[in-house]
Amino acid sequence: MIRSDSIANIGRALASAQAELGGVVASDSTNPMYDNSYASLSAIIGSIRGVLNRHEMALVQATVPGTVDAVVMETMLIHGPSGEFIGSHCEMPVDFRDSHGVASAQTYARRYGLLSLMGLAQGPDDDGNAAQRSRVNTAQLLPAGDPGQCDPEARRPQRLASPETIxxxxxxxxxxxxxAAERWVNSAHLDAHLEARLKGAIAQRRRLLAHSQAQHA
Incomplete structure (x- = not known):
């Protein structure tokens, strides 16, 4: 934890803010891939900003240097009247080193870093944990032919697979x-982290196919 020499004043202010917040941030987003709900970054910030302002605390979040394959987000609360501060670091792995992968990791790090520092929990099931337990329909992800022409019976889930299998x-x-996979990803309303992973894998596979085709031309 990052902290000023004294945290007596910010400690009292934070305790009062936590008493107002009640400890839980309501979920406002759903993840159809995992059939769960979670609190988005905007919902978390929206629920605490007014309370922090009333208790004269400023919220600051920024990335700091870390490892090559991870984003490190620093979250800090600063007490205006006393100048005292507390903060922490949250490290989140970057699955794909492109703009989507980095932005997704930053959003996750901001969410979890903020919840942790404020001592808050989100709705009944968070999307990170659900991702480890859930299964998705590979048959829907990689359909044969035009999905619009499929018979409804044929489009029923035939087997389940983990995201890693997909x-x-x-x-x-x-x-x-x-x-077909790309069309599904673009229309499935996935959470940003999983969408970035799948789009990155599709782009990489497309490059490999193009390279192979060029070699045999």
Whole structure:
């Protein structure tokens, strides 16, 4: 934890703020991929900003240097009247080193760093934990042919797979199935972290297919 030499004043202010907040941030977003709900970053900040202002505390979040494959987010509360501060660091791995992957990791780090520092919990199920338990429908992700022409019975889930299994299937897809996967990802309203992972895998597979085709041309 990062802290000023004294935290007596900010400690009292934070205790009063926590008493007002009640300890839980209501979920405002749903993840259809995992069939769960979670509190978005905007919901978390929206629920605490007014309370922090009333108790004269400023919230600051910024990235700090970390490892190559991770984002380190510093979250800090500063007490205006006394100048005292407390803060912490939250490190989040970056699955894909592109703009989507980095932005997704930053959002996750801001959410969890802020919840932790404020001593808050979110709704009944957080999307990070659900991602470890849940399963998704590979048959819907990688349909054969045009999804719009499929018979409704044929489109019923035939088997379940983990996100890791879907990524593995993307890595071995031909161009037709890769295009089907991309259409599904673009229309499925996934959470930002998973969407970035799948889009990164699709882009990488597309580059490999293009390179292979060029070699055999």
């Amino acid at each position: 990524l593995a299937e993307i890595e071995h897809s031909d161009l037709e199935r890769l295009n």
